[in-house]
Each structure stands twice: as structure tokens, then as C-alpha cells.
Amino acid sequence: MNFLDRLNTNQRAAAQWDVGPLFVLAGPGSGKTATLTARVARLVEQGQDESFRILCLTFTRKAAAEMRERLLALVPDAKDRVLLTTFHSFATDILRQHGSHFGLSPDFEILEEAERVGIVKSVLEEKAGEFTKFVSAEKALTAIEFLLRNVTPDDKVPTLLKDAEAGQQLQTLFVRYKELLRQQNCLDYGAILYFCEELLRERPRVSKQLRTVYRYICVDEFQVTNAAQYRMLRAIAPDKDANVFIVGDDDQVIYQWNGASPRRVKELEQHYDLTTIQLPENYRCPPEVVDLANALIVHNGERSPDKRPLLSMKAGTGANPIELLSLDDDQQEARGIAKRVAARLQSWRASTGHRDPGARHQALGAGAAGAGSAVGSKSRAAAQIAV
Template structure:
């Protein structure tokens, strides 16, 4: 791990403009920070300086970003700089902060502290189906098509009572309004939230009870928002409901050249909205210390073709010291996507066989990455496609997670059924969930206690697992000790789970990182319901092991940097996509595709390899227009 200097060392190591940003105190500030410009160093240095300037202060700092990984990194850096003050900072995602708000005050709008979060599509579809059945509503549309509409309404902060304006067909609007109302009522009856409801309900809380928002404003004297350009309408409105018209201590870091979540409501115009609402000072950090000079010039040439940019924005400047005459950018041509995948794998093997973990392969679509992964495997090179995973893949960790879920909600039949099913597979039993529920309901009502009374496995490790659950969850309710003891048992050679359970090793690495990071955010004394809420917000994807080549979509590459980058599929209809071409050369969709390319090429620190093929899916494709705009064609 890179050594972090103390606060004074860090401040003196910053450039003049970085120091100017880190020294900002009161009032609104918009920092336009290009890729590789050192924004994380600035943010952490500023937070540390504010804490040190008032060590006895009772106020806190709110630091919001878009990924839990970025929030965890920021918290870790601040903890190294000012360890005594880190408890005065909340560093997390928008959804994590909204959950914290709802835990503390959500009862005012019917959200109780121990609410459950449903994030998987399967869980949400089941909830919707039950809600519509209970309300006797037939939408006459596949439920898979209903959720994008309901989610879109909540992203626009439209309630069931005022959503008809979004429908051109009044009858259809009435049906959806009724379905929307039924679904939200069902969530409340279950004391549950799905992912889009988190921001929506927190916004409702702040707007319906402004005194609560005022209390949070007094608690958090300073607020930092990273990757601000990615905020959608609901997230920005949530921030506005928190700050009101008086609170101005917002420090936002943004880059309108990196807006790549337009499908989720992000827009370059959000920066203009912030300027209109908060009248901030504006500071630019255009120097890129990450990429070779050639890549910086390519990025400038590319993005200069976009019109939706902040007026007066400076081009990127190259700040990296380079080896003279080093080859930094290459372009490779192939006949088809299959020969492209094989050629990229062979090229990586030849050039980076001793440092494959320093290389990343980026593509517009996962399909291209899957082909490359197969070709790398044939050459004996391990590669992993980075993608969000909403649940654990192995039975042992499904059962561990299920144990915690049932311990938290001991009369939840659906959670209990999944727990019993995974327990039967892992522990070699054949218990019936319905029979156990009947036993529990005839007496104490505790499903978990009923399971323990009937669980009698034969194998020694399974017997030990049941005993750990009985002692730590049923009798003591010490979930942290349960987790420690059970994961230690999982790792014992006697059980040999790594050899017998697919995906066990991946889940083992994922759980270790998740447990540590969540404990760091919510505190090691946080109750089980808080831990599980945070767990549901996070991907269960395992961290990539050393020496493994990460394969990323452009969206997945955001916020990362790699020594060597391959960007593949630079062909018309691929990057830019067919949909953006159909929308038009000057359309917002085409500008977003250009920003996608901008983000991808600026992930590299030493070399960039671009590639394209003459045919994809059997159809001839021209080289991407972006190659010409970057000066590569």
C-alpha cells in the first residue's frame, strides 16, 4: 500500500492550484478536475486541514461519492492523516447517506430503523407481483417492463398522486399510478425499501420535515461531493433538500467531460444547475499527472468535438515526466472480433507476460470482453471481468448471509426458506421450511430457534456450524463473533470447501473485504440491521487478485487507473454505438459516446493500445470516427 504522508507533508506536496483548492474554507466551490489531476489528494488534504484547524469542534464533515470503493479509500486516507477525527466524518455514497438519514429519522414517514433493502431484480419482481396481487391490479404488461417506469418516476421524485403528467395515455397513467401506490404501500408494510426508494424516501423526509434537514445542516458544517457530474435529478434534489437556501458550504469536484451515466439521469447541465443554485467560486485543475503526453493530446482533440461543456473550460495539460522516445500509443487492426480477441490476447502475452496484473482491457460491451477472456485463458493467463454482483455465488456464503438475515428478521418466511435451502445443501440435511415455520408459529415465533432445534447434521464441521449459530445468534445475538467463528470454520482443511464448493474462494475474498469496509464505515459497534443494510448496497464481486488481468466495460473502468490499457472495439456501431449514431452526429447520445472514449483512454499511466476490426457479428464496420478525432487516422 502506498505510504500516505502526514498532513503538512501532503499540503506542501500539492501544486499551487491543488493547494488553493485544499485551502478553501467557507462557501460554495466547484472544482473542475480533469482525469489524473489529483482530486483525491486535494479532497483528503482539505478534510484533514479542516479537522486540524478545529480539533475540538462538534461539527462533522459529509463526504459523498458514487462508489463504496472511492468512499472507503477516502476514509482510509483521512484516518491516516487525522486518526482522532475520522469519527467526525461520514464518507459514503448518496444511497448510504440516505440510509443513515432514514435509520435515524425515517419513522416520521413510516420507515422503521431496521428496514430491509431489496436490490436484486428477482426480489423486486416478487415484491411487485405480491403488491399487485394484493391490490387486485392487472397492468396487462410484463412486470419486467414495469420497473423501469416505476424507477423513472421515483428518479423524477414523482409521487403516485402527481405522476400522471408523465403519461401521454391517461388510462395507462391511471393504471401505473395505482400500481405505484400499491407497490410503495407493500414496501412500507414489509418495512422494506428497494434501491430507487432510498433516495426518494430520504428526499420526502427532508422536504416534509424541514426541521430534520436543518438538524443535519447544523451537524455537517462542510459537505464534499465527488464525481458531481454523475448526479441524477433525484440525487441533486436530495442534496438541495438537505442544504436548503442558506447552507452554502458545498465543495464539489466535477468534470463534465466524464459524464457517462446519461442513461441514469446524469447530465452536463447539472453543473450549470449547481452554479445557478449556489453561485460557487470556480477553480480548474486541468493538469493530468497520470497519462503520457500523447494520450493527453488525443483526449483534448477528442473531447473538443463536444458542445455540451462548461464555458471557458481549459484543455488538459500534460504533467507527467516521461522517458524520451518511449512508445506510448499503438493502434492494431484485425479482420473480425474473433481475430481481434485472439490478437489482443497474444499481444498481451508477448508484451506483458511478466506483469499481467498491470494491464487492463477495456471495451464498450461485455460481449467483447468475454471473447478476450476466453483467448487469454487458452494462453494460460488469468483474467476477470469486473461486474457488479448482487448476491454471493457459493453455498457457504449464501448460508452465512442467510443466517444473518434470519437472525435480523426472525419471522420473515421468504428469508427463512432461502436460509433452510442453502443450509440443507451445505450441512447435508433435509429440513422442510414450512414444517419449521409451523413449529415456530405454534410456540415462540422464532424461525431461527425452530431451525436450531431440528438441525442435526452428521458431519463434524456441519455440527460445529450449527453450534456456532446456536451460541452466537440464538443465545447471545453476537453476529460479529458468529461471522468470525464461522468463516474460520469455513477455512479449515477438514471441510475442504474450496475444493468442493464452486466460487467459494471468490466469495471468501469478497466477504473479507466487505466485512472490513462496512465495519470501517458504520463502526464496529453498529447493530446487525445497519450492517445488513450496508451489505445490500454493496456489490458482492470479489476483489481482483494480484497477477489477474482486469477486463472492464468503460463504465466499470471509471475511477481506476492502470499502467497499460487496451481499448478494443473502436469501430462504428460499437464505439460509438449504433444507438448514438441513429440519434445523430450532434446528439447528446453521440457526445456521451465521445465522453466514454475519453474516460477509457485516460485510464492509462504508461501505454495505450487501441484496436478495431473490419467486421463485427459478420457485418462490415468502418473504423471509429473517434480515431480520426484523436488524430490516429
């Protein structure tokens, strides 16, 4: 297991964790994927003569693919011992095997956006005179998505709105939408998690079977999970001393639009008898950036109270790489960013002697052109302004 030698002290302590619930509080650039992969690889190597399997759940297919590639590089025979997948894929598999309890056939279809809107429109048209508060199918679907990702019971729906009439109409709409999904043997992404959680909760034999197969459960990017995903985890691993290995960071809750919440970590601590190992080392950013990040994030009122500040493991730049711009609106912001990028490209050309940044781009690959400039945004709409 020489791969453990490449880990730092905190990473190694997490990778060598054996049984019971562990929360790895991993800051950005802390090597969390390497740590999680090493832990899974160690379990596989140590349990070569046993038949248990390991379940690793993450948020995106890309993350699952990256972890799978790393794991197989460490332990090539881990392929048949470890299921690396997303919450949605795992829930889909469960429903294809056990969805008959809800009247679903194994070949159910997953709806596209237009098809979902079409179902909502059909519900609104069924009782056109009743849904006076929901005339837009798109807006009604937004409300349904909220109810699904928060696993809202039917009888609780009316209490969510101050307008009692709107609450009753939303309840009727929600119930009918789910009925049509079952009747038409189709699900949307929110309904996949919703029905899977309901199945695991109401059919304990199914969750017990999963616990028999998967002795260890790992979850990456826990801070982005919504209520449905968290309750799926709770249904699979209900015991306070369950073998759950959970990696997350309550300072990186960036998917609140999808139901993520910094309170999720607190819920985790309340349910499981957790031990916490922190990974404060940052291998990605120079000290100047890390120091600024520490100074800002300390004002996050919902972070873990005993969280250690990030520690940069990179050498300093010898200059201040941070520039603060104060601009009036998004258009000025876009122009200001473009101006700074152009200045960096010009500086790069002067320092390297290159006149054509495209040649550099072709030589080093996409993303390596010029001064290595990239512009991040919270949404595609915001990115369009900058483009």
C-alpha cells in the same frame, strides 16, 4: 500541515478553501482525491478546539474507503470528526432514524432484485384486468426505477408517456408499489433515495438538524449523481452560500443509465453562488493520450464553456501509443483486441527474456502481467464477448 506542500498550485488553492460553495472542476488523473482529502484534513486540524463535523459523500463504498484511509494517514484523529460515506448509506441512516414519519420501522430491510420483482408481480396480480399495458414485471420495474431516481411526483407520472392509458396505469402501479414497500417495512435502493429526499423536503426539522451537525459538506464524483441524490444535497444545504465543496467533471458523465446528466453541473451553478477552481493537470497519461483526449472531448456540447484543456504532467513515450481500429462488429472487435494483446505479450517476452507470463504475474501481482494489458468495456455483457 506539510501535506499541503505536496499539492500543485491549483490543488492547494482548493484545499485551502474556507467557507462558501466551491466547485472543483477536476479532469481525469488530476489528483482530485488527494485535493479533497487535504481540504478535509486541513479543516480538522484547524478546528481541533471546535465540535463541528464534516460530511463527505461519494458514489461507491470503495471510493469512501480509499478516502478514509488517506485521511486517517494525514490526520489520525479525524475518525470522530468526519463521516465518509455513500449517498445510499447516508440516506439509509437518516431513514432508520426518522423513517417513522412514513410508517417505516428502524429495522426495515433492503430488498434484493428477486424480492423487488416479486412485489411488482403481486401488484400486477392484484388488478390483473387493469394493467393491460404492463404485463412484464421486469419491464414495469424498470419504469418504476426511472421514476424513483428522478424523484417523480405521483401526479406527474401520467404526463411522461404519450399513451394516456399507459400513463394512468403506470401512476397506479407506482403508487401501489410504494405503499407495499411501507406496509412490508422494506425498501429498494432507489426507494431509499426517493423517500430520504421526500423526508428532508417535507420535514425541515430533520434537514436543519443535519446542518447543525455538519458544518461542511463535501461531494466527490458529482457528475454521476442522479436527481434524487442532487435533491438530497439541496435539502441538506439549501442556502446559496452553503459550505459545499463539490468535486466533479462534466466530461466524465458515464452513469446516464442511472440518472446522471451533464446538466447537473449547470443546475449546481444556478442554485449556488459558486466559485470554480479547475484542476487541468493530468498525472496519469502521457502527452500523446492527453492530446488526443483534448481533441475529442472538445466536441462535447454540454461541457463547461470555460473549461481548460488537460495538461499532461508525464514525460512523452517517444512513440505513438495509440492505435485506431475499424472493425465491423463486436465479434471482430473481440478478435482484434485479443490479437493485439497477444502481440504485446509476445513482444514483452522477447524484450524481457520471460517465457512464462504467469511467473511474472505471480511475482508482481494481478494486473501486472506481461505488457500490462487490460480491456475495458461499458458493460459486463460486452466484456463477456471479449472474454
